[in-house]
Amino acid sequence: MLNVRSVDDLTARARIRDAAMLRFGRDGFGAGLRQVAADAGVSPALVLHHFGSKGGLREACDRYVHDELRAVKSDALDRPAGEVVAELAATAQYAPLVTYLVRVVLDGGPGAAAFVDGLVADTAAYLEHGERTGTVRPTSDPQGRARYVVAGQLGLLLLTQLEAAAGRAPSPTTDPAAALAHITATTMQAGLELFTHGLLTDSTYLDAWRAGERTAPPAREQP
Amino acid sequence: MLNVRSVDDLTARARIRDAAMLRFGRDGFGAGLRQVAADAGVSPALVLHHFGSKGGLREACDRYVHDELRAVKSDALDRPAGEVVAELAATAQYAPLVTYLVRVVLDGGPGAAAFVDGLVADTAAYLEHGERTGTVRPTSDPQGRARYVVAGQLGLLLLTQLEAAAGRAPSPTTDPAAALAHITATTMQAGLELFTHGLLTDSTYLDAWRAGERTAPPAREQP
DNA sequence: GTCTATATAATGATAGAC
DNA sequence: GTCTATCATTATATAGAC
Numbered sequence: 001m002l003n004v005r006s007v008d009d010l011t012a013r014a015r016i017r018d019a020a021m022l023r024f025g026r027d028g029f030g031a032g033l034r035q036v037a038a039d040a041g042v043s044p045a046l047v048l049h050h051f052g053s054k055g056g057l058r059e060a061c062d063r064y065v066h067d068e069l070r071a072v073k074s075d076a077l078d079r080p081a082g083e084v085v086a087e088l089a090a091t092a093q094y095a096p097l098v099t100y101l102v103r104v105v106l107d108g109g110p111g112a113a114a115f116v117d118g119l120v121a122d123t124a125a126y127l128e129h130g131e132r133t134g135t136v137r138p139t140s141d142p143q144g145r146a147r148y149v150v151a152g153q154l155g156l157l158l159l160t161q162l163e164a165a166a167g168r169a170p171s172p173t174t175d176p177a178a179a180l181a182h183i184t185a186t187t188m189q190a191g192l193e194l195f196t197h198g199l200l201t202d203s204t205y206l207d208a209w210r211a212g213e214r215t216a217p218p219a220r221e222q223p
Numbered sequence: 224m225l226n227v228r229s230v231d232d233l234t235a236r237a238r239i240r241d242a243a244m245l246r247f248g249r250d251g252f253g254a255g256l257r258q259v260a261a262d263a264g265v266s267p268a269l270v271l272h273h274f275g276s277k278g279g280l281r282e283a284c285d286r287y288v289h290d291e292l293r294a295v296k297s298d299a300l301d302r303p304a305g306e307v308v309a310e311l312a313a314t315a316q317y318a319p320l321v322t323y324l325v326r327v328v329l330d331g332g333p334g335a336a337a338f339v340d341g342l343v344a345d346t347a348a349y350l351e352h353g354e355r356t357g358t359v360r361p362t363s364d365p366q367g368r369a370r371y372v373v374a375g376q377l378g379l380l381l382l383t384q385l386e387a388a389a390g391r392a393p394s395p396t397t398d399p400a401a402a403l404a405h406i407t408a409t410t411m412q413a414g415l416e417l418f419t420h421g422l423l424t425d426s427t428y429l430d431a432w433r434a435g436e437r438t439a440p441p442a443r444e445q446p
Numbered sequence: 447g448t449c450t451a452t453a454t455a456a457t458g459a460t461a462g463a464c
Numbered sequence: 465g466t467c468t469a470t471c472a473t474t475a476t477a478t479a480g481a482c
Contacts, residue, residue, distance in 0.1 A: 012465075012466080030253050032456075032457065032458085033457080033458065033459090034456090034457085034458095042466075042467090043466070043467055043468080044458090044459095045459090045460085045461095045466075045467070045468080045469095046465075046466055046467075048458080048459060048460085049465075049466075050465090053458075053459075054457095054458065054459090105381070105385070106329050106331075106381075108329075108384060108385055108388050109388075110388075110389060112385050112388075113385045113386060113388065113389035113391070114389075116382060116385055127422075134424060135423060135424055135425075135427075136422060136423060136424065137420055137421065137422060137423065137424050139413065139416055140412060140416065141412045141413045141416070144409055144410055144412055144413030144414075145413040145416070145417065145422075147379075147382065147409065147410060147413065148375065148379070148410055148413045148414055148417060149422070150378070150382070151375055151378030151379040151381070151382050151410075152371065152374055152375040152378055153378070154378040154381055154382070155373070155374030155375055155376070155377040155378030155379070155381070156370075156371070156374040156378070158328070158329075158374070158377055158378065158381065159339060159370065159373070159374050159377070161331060162328070162331055162335050162336045162339055163336060165331050165332075165333075165335075165336065166333060166336035166337075168336070186367055186370065187367055187370060187371055187374075188432060189363060189364045189367055189432065189433075190362065190364045190367030190368040190370065190371045191367075191371055192428055192429045192432050193362055193363065193364070193368070193429060194368065194371055194417075194418075194421065195417075195421050195422040195423050195428075196421050196422075196423050196425075196426045196428065196429040197360055197421050197426075198360065198417065198418050198419050198420050198421040199350075199359060199360060199368075199372070199418040199419075200358060200359060200360065200418050200419050201357060201358055201359065201360050202358075202419075203419050203420075204358075205415055205418075205419065206415045206416060206419040209411060209412065209415050210412075235447075235448080236447095255474080255475065255476085256475080256476065256477090257474090257475085257476095265448075265449090266448070266449055266450080267476090267477095268448080268449070268450080268451095268477090268478085269447075269448055269449075271476080271477060271478085272447075272448075272449095273447090275477095276476075276477075277475090277476065277477090
């Protein structure tokens with residue numbers, strides 16, 4: 001686990017960084033330095049004194065998240081990445097960190113692809129471990145499957161954020177625990193069913209795909 | 224189908240709108256009016272003359288996409304929404320429209336939630352149709368399942384965009400057909416396997432979840 | 447309808463006092 | 465380290481000529 005610290009005994013630099021993560025996470029990287037400074041209770045000039053430029057501030061946030069995440073990951077090597085992230089997101093202390101991370105992915109910068117690559121690799125490793133212990137089915141395309149699983153989790157995160165923004169679900173930044181409970185309540189059942197039994201009743205589509213290899217599926221009149 | 228029109232015989236207003244959709248879709252809504260005007264080959268002032276404000280321009284783009292999509296949808300009522308979107312995305316003429324749509328969702332405005340709601344509803348209806356015809360398994364949570372499927376497709380779209388931005392995959396805006404082919408090649412097999420057989424070997428997790436109802440899954444030592 | 451020129455506000459960034 | 469004051473640039477938006 002990481003250091004649990006009170007809010008007051010942070011250096012101004014750390015306070016600015018935290019404020020930036022929260023503000024960028026909520027509003028995107030279009031948010032202004034003045035806003036970040038106000039959130040941190042300092043002058044705009046101090047932000048640039050500590051981080052040089054807006055880009056520097058952003059990089060500092062990226063580095064911080066990266067380091068924290070690596071610490072958490074080494075603490076949870078045998079668990080699925082999605083679950084660890086979900087647990088983090090439900091912890092008030094780490095929720096802004098996850099929100100920021102989602103924003104980085106949504107923003108689509110160069111760091112985003114690398115981060116997602118890491119998620120896919122972790123997931124692939126975890127699924128392979130499941131295969132060895134017999135709980136996960138073997139697959140002909142481990143990488144593709146891991147990609148699919150990660151994509152699903154990212155999409156779910158995106159959906160949750162949209163619904164929170166529309167006021168239809170608890171906000172992950174305001175009430176992280178409630179937000180996770182909401183995701184769980186609305187998707188766990190369906191997700192487990194899908195992962196247990198699949199969606200289709202038989203393998204005609206899969207067989208057709210395998211037969212035609214790289215051809216479009218028989219799309220026109222059935223799923 | 225919709226009107227096929229040449230590029231030249233568009234009114235300036237339409238040319239500006241198209242340029243805006245493309246630019247906003249590529250760069251996000253932070254893109255400036257000057258850039259849009261330059262893309263359309265007009266002066267910045269003309270953009271505001273026609274649309275009043277940047278917000279007005281954005282609303283015009285939203286309306287246009289909404290109308291086009293409704294026309295396409297009425298033309299493909301019995302097909303899965305994801306497939307229709309994928310087909311559109313692969314058509315050079317409509318690719319910018321899809322790119323813009325993805326941007327709207329990523330931006331997370333009020334229209335985004337409504338649009339996703341529509342996708343979920345369509346998917347739920349389509350899956351129910353599949354249940355009736357016997358190709359899709361019944362579920363205890365149709366809405367949740369539709370949400371899950373839509374989330375997966377959104378996540379896949381997001382992943383594709385990230386990889387394209389990182390230069391590791393063909394760009395959906397530059398070469399739409401190649402981009403779709405790439406998605407298909409990298410995920411269709413794994414997706415079909417997942418939808419046909421699921422991911423888990425047995426129903427212990429599902430059973431445990433159903434028994435505990437609304438409790439967290441037995442996460443610690445297996446998927 | 448379309449332009450040039452301009453107003454006004456906000457942005458990131460700098461200089462220098464304390 | 466932290467501030468106030470200010471700069472240069474860009475943003476959206478307006479006024480008015482053609």
